[in-house]
Amino acid sequence: MEPNEIWLLAMWGLSILLLVVFLYGFYRKYRLANLGVQESRWDKMGERVKSFFVFGLLQRRVVKEPIPLLFHTAIYLGFLYLLLSTTLVFVQMDFGINLLYGDTCLWATLLADLAGIVVMSGVIVAAYRRYISKPTRLERRKEDAIALALIFLIVFTGFMAEGVRILNGDPGPLCRTSPGGQPMDDAAWSPVGVALAWFFEVLSLQGETVWGVFWWVHLLLAFAFIMYLPYSKLSHIFIGPLNTFFRSLRPKGALKKMEIKEDAEVFGVQKIQEFTTKQLWDLHACMECGRCQDNCPAWQTDKPLSPKKIITDLREHLYERGKVLLKKSGEGEEVPSLGGNVVQYDEIWACTTCGACQEHCPVFIEHIDKIVDIRRAMVMMESNFPNEMNPVLRNMETQFNPYMVGNDTRADWAEDLGIKKLSADQDVEYLYFVGCTASFDDRNKKVATAFAKIMKRAGVSFGILGTEEKCCGEPLRRMGNEYLGQMMITENINVFKKYNVKKIVTACPHCFNTLKNEYPDFDGKFQVIHHTELLSDLMKKGKIKTSKKLPAIATYHDSCYLGRHNDIYDQPRDALEAVTSGQLKEMKDNKWKGFCCGAGGGRMWMEETLGSRINETRVQQALDVKADTMATACPFCLIMLGDGIKAKDAEEKLDIVDIAEMFESAMEK
Amino acid sequence: MMNIIVCVKQVPDTAATIKLDPTGKSISQENITYVLNPFDEYAIEEALQTKEKFGGEVTLVTMGPDRAEEALRTGLAMGADKGIHITDPQLAGTDFFGTARVLAAAIKTVPHDIIFCGKVAVDDNAGQVGPQIAELLGIPQVTAATKVEIAEGGASAKVNREIEGATEVLQTSLPAVITAEKDLNQPRYPSLPGIMKAKQKPVQKMTLADLGLNPAEFGSGASKFEITSMAMPSKREGGRIIQGDLPVAVRELVKLLHEEAKVI
Numbered sequence: 001m002e003p004n005e006i007w008l009l010a011m012w013g014l015s016i017l018l019l020v021v022f023l024y025g026f027y028r029k030y031r032l033a034n035l036g037v038q039e040s041r042w043d044k045m046g047e048r049v050k051s052f053f054v055f056g057l058l059q060r061r062v063v064k065e066p067i068p069l070l071f072h073t074a075i076y077l078g079f080l081y082l083l084l085s086t087t088l089v090f091v092q093m094d095f096g097i098n099l100l101y102g103d104t105c106l107w108a109t110l111l112a113d114l115a116g117i118v119v120m121s122g123v124i125v126a127a128y129r130r131y132i133s134k135p136t137r138l139e140r141r142k143e144d145a146i147a148l149a150l151i152f153l154i155v156f157t158g159f160m161a162e163g164v165r166i167l168n169g170d171p172g173p174l175c176r177t178s179p180g181g182q183p184m185d186d187a188a189w190s191p192v193g194v195a196l197a198w199f200f201e202v203l204s205l206q207g208e209t210v211w212g213v214f215w216w217v218h219l220l221l222a223f224a225f226i227m228y229l230p231y232s233k234l235s236h237i238f239i240g241p242l243n244t245f246f247r248s249l250r251p252k253g254a255l256k257k258m259e260i261k262e263d264a265e266v267f268g269v270q271k272i273q274e275f276t277t278k279q280l281w282d283l284h285a286c287m288e289c290g291r292c293q294d295n296c297p298a299w300q301t302d303k304p305l306s307p308k309k310i311i312t313d314l315r316e317h318l319y320e321r322g323k324v325l326l327k328k329s330g331e332g333e334e335v336p337s338l339g340g341n342v343v344q345y346d347e348i349w350a351c352t353t354c355g356a357c358q359e360h361c362p363v364f365i366e367h368i369d370k371i372v373d374i375r376r377a378m379v380m381m382e383s384n385f386p387n388e389m390n391p392v393l394r395n396m397e398t399q400f401n402p403y404m405v406g407n408d409t410r411a412d413w414a415e416d417l418g419i420k421k422l423s424a425d426q427d428v429e430y431l432y433f434v435g436c437t438a439s440f441d442d443r444n445k446k447v448a449t450a451f452a453k454i455m456k457r458a459g460v461s462f463g464i465l466g467t468e469e470k471c472c473g474e475p476l477r478r479m480g481n482e483y484l485g486q487m488m489i490t491e492n493i494n495v496f497k498k499y500n501v502k503k504i505v506t507a508c509p510h511c512f513n514t515l516k517n518e519y520p521d522f523d524g525k526f527q528v529i530h531h532t533e534l535l536s537d538l539m540k541k542g543k544i545k546t547s548k549k550l551p552a553i554a555t556y557h558d559s560c561y562l563g564r565h566n567d568i569y570d571q572p573r574d575a576l577e578a579v580t581s582g583q584l585k586e587m588k589d590n591k592w593k594g595f596c597c598g599a600g601g602g603r604m605w606m607e608e609t610l611g612s613r614i615n616e617t618r619v620q621q622a623l624d625v626k627a628d629t630m631a632t633a634c635p636f637c638l639i640m641l642g643d644g645i646k647a648k649d650a651e652e653k654l655d656i657v658d659i660a661e662m663f664e665s666a667m668e669k
Numbered sequence: 670m671m672n673i674i675v676c677v678k679q680v681p682d683t684a685a686t687i688k689l690d691p692t693g694k695s696i697s698q699e700n701i702t703y704v705l706n707p708f709d710e711y712a713i714e715e716a717l718q719t720k721e722k723f724g725g726e727v728t729l730v731t732m733g734p735d736r737a738e739e740a741l742r743t744g745l746a747m748g749a750d751k752g753i754h755i756t757d758p759q760l761a762g763t764d765f766f767g768t769a770r771v772l773a774a775a776i777k778t779v780p781h782d783i784i785f786c787g788k789v790a791v792d793d794n795a796g797q798v799g800p801q802i803a804e805l806l807g808i809p810q811v812t813a814a815t816k817v818e819i820a821e822g823g824a825s826a827k828v829n830r831e832i833e834g835a836t837e838v839l840q841t842s843l844p845a846v847i848t849a850e851k852d853l854n855q856p857r858y859p860s861l862p863g864i865m866k867a868k869q870k871p872v873q874k875m876t877l878a879d880l881g882l883n884p885a886e887f888g889s890g891a892s893k894f895e896i897t898s899m900a901m902p903s904k905r906e907g908g909r910i911i912q913g914d915l916p917v918a919v920r921e922l923v924k925l926l927h928e929e930a931k932v933i
Contacts, residue, residue, distance in 0.1 A: 380861035398702045406685035408700040
């Protein structure tokens with residue numbers, strides 16, 4: 001055999017090894033994910049392809065932050081181009097197919113040099129960020145360093161090989177004058193190569209052997225990269241975009257429904273294999289960018305919860321348990337439940353389900369469903385939850401509300417307002433679903449009253465259910481008591497159907513989200529709108545006119561369940577602008593980045609003993625922009641932020657109101 | 670192995686607004702939901718913890734109309750093993766002593782190493798039935814327990830009671846009746862499988878005749894006392910702040926205290 005043939009054989013031999021190692025890495029991930037309960041996500045193909053294109057290939061979410069926009073795009077596009085030109089060389093040299101020739105090819109060569117520079121710069125920015133600026137959300141583990149070093153060195157050694165080749169006077173491997181024509185000298189089109197050639201000339205490094213060494217190092221590094229890829233965070237290159245393809249296409253705010261079967265052994269998730277296959281793929285998909293952690297209100301107020309840590313802890317556990325489970329020997333083995341062990345008790349119960357983690361995740365990992373699945377097991381199987389929840393759950397069972405009062409007083413707020421009850425007259429356009437907070441909490445009763453008065457004056461035909469209304473089920477589901485939550489939901493749906501309800505309006509974003517996005521899972525399809533939508537609509541149609549502008553410097557606090565979970569950002573602001581004379585101030589965190597008030601996920605009824613207080617943190621943001629009025633559109637936010645203002649002794653400086661209340665006082669009487 | 674008995678009662682949920690019925694001698698049944706007496710939950714929890722430690726069986730005993738079975742099911746969902754439900758039309762209006770006689774008679778039909786009760790039932794707040802059962806069975810009693818430590822072998826128990834400014838520690842032989850104060854433990858929330866299983870657990874229905882008791886000695890006619898009337902607590906009104914110049918305000922306050930509140 002000729003020496004050339006030996007080298008070629010070595011290369012092909014390595015290539016096969018490489019392919020085996022590469023595929024096995026992904027096969028292992030597949031086997032681990034497949035331990036879960038089967039979940040199919042092959043529906044709505046059009047939407048999936050679009051999501052893959054927009055969020056996978058164009059990386060719309062990755063580039064929402066400026067620094068990743070810079071370095072990630074540089075590495076991604078640069079590497080993609082280098083991969084493309086390497087493939088071209090491969091196709092040309094090993095299969096003799098010429099796709100590029102002549103000038104076009106020379107331009108492509110120039111671009112490849114530039115792409116190399118772009119990738120190396122990207123790596124430098126990324127390394128600077130991780131190792132010198134050191135944001136808390138980034139780890140510095142071995143695999144982070146290896147990944148960056150590999151990318152950098154592959155490009156670097158490529159340039160070295162190019163430099164020596166140019167010094168040796170060899171033409172480039174890519175360009176010919178025409179298909180099958182003469183090789184072209186591309187030195188003038190390889191600025192980096194030329195510069196390095198000078199450098200090597202000074203060092204007197206030249207000749208075929210030197211070139212061969214660089215070329216082989218370059219090749220081996222590239223092979224190492226490919227083999228390392230499925231075993232490291234680099235796997236996100238494939239799993240990330242796939243995750244955007246298989247992302248949840250349910251309404252954002254809707255929890256996964258749990259089927260309650262009488263003979264089921266397990267409710268919720270106690271063991272890692274009780275998650276679904278997609279939930280386990282989520283664990284593989286995380287490349288630990290840490291955006292979820294950065295934007296988590298619990299993390300930002302020094303609580304132990306980091307959505308990222310939950311994912312990586314579960315992943316580590318999946319690998320550990322997976323080894324045993326894949327041998328089929330350890331299936332019946334007693335293992336401690338996930339909640340309270342793999343994921344700590346304080347982490348699980350600190351979550352407000354505000355959705356910031358999910359909204360920021362570039363690859364659409366679904367944190368909330370996992371946290372709620374674990375809560376479900378902790379509540380329904382283990383009774384392992386904060387003590388404060390106990391009386392709440394009991395009152396829900398007997399009085400259908402979380403406020404420790406009798407359900408018979410639910411409609412007391414409406415007594416003197418002349419509001420129809422559906423039991424007396426069901427011939428109305430809207431059911432006004434008041435919700436527990438506006439029914440029982442004194443501060444929020446004023447909001448219900450204001451909203452009812454507005455609707456009456458605008459001639460909206462509506463009625464309430466009175467004592468036939470029950471908790472919408474939202475907090476129960478998010479606290480993990482799916483059983484009781486579903487009971488409330490089905491009982492409410494039965495009442496809605498009894499009165500032939502078609503349209504529902506509510507002033508509570510939590511009721512709104514559940515009625516609109518979750519009731520359809522229980523055969524309850526109604527047209528549901530939030531009061532800010534109705535107000536904005538009535539205003540546009542001229543059904544309500546405001547006679548004066550309130551002299552308020554207002555700022556709007558986005559409710560998570562209205563904003564992030566339902567993308568309603570503009571209507572409340574429109575309504576607010578219509579009734580205030582001052583300019584609307586935006587707090588540091590607003591719209592899709594809105595900062596939670598701390599009450600979601602059932603946290604409304606739990607003590608907040610760890611770290612600093614979420615509501616006070618938010619109030620400070622309002623004080624920082626020198627607003628004198630904080631407007632909300634959510635009863636929980638109203639209570640939490642009101643408490644925050646009191647705790648900060650800022651009652652003189654800052655007022656808190658619901659948009660409906662502002663509207664009512666500005667309206668033509 | 671211990672045979673553990675817990676006496677329970679179904680009571681109106683105190684979260685609901687209580688109204689009087691037109692006779693003024695009892696509460697209206699309208700809008701009332703019934704729950705397991707909260708003090709009985711501590712008793713059940715203690716029973717379950719005792720069972721977890723020593724093994725054995727927890728039997729719940731209740732007396733009441735058909736709906737009282739729900740209270741048993743709640744306790745069974747928490748983890749008790751079976752229930753005895755004494756129900757008999759003749760029992761309507763039975764007083765505390767009658768109730769104690771019925772429960773004691775039912776307890777005699779099953780082996781019992783320790784009997785837990787709630788300190789009081791939150792509806793009539795009497796706290797008599799537990800102690801009376803002990804008397805009727807001729808065994809010791811410790812009321813309002815905040816801690817129970819049963820000796821190895823189950824022959825005796827050390828029981829703490831909170832008394833004014835101190836803790837009293839008593840030693841009792843078993844069987845005994847122990848009534849539960851609310852600091853005794855943290856009652857568990859029934860698990861969903863527990864709730865599902867509770868539907869299948871055995872509840873034995875018994876009548877006065879089954880217990881060998883004479884129906885004539887029970888019911889409202891045989892009660893040792895009579896409720897003559899019930900009254901709602903007077904409604905609390907919001908406080909008033911008198912503002913303005915101090916001397917004027919003071920004069921106003923004195924006037925109001927004299928004329929409206931009629932306290933001076």
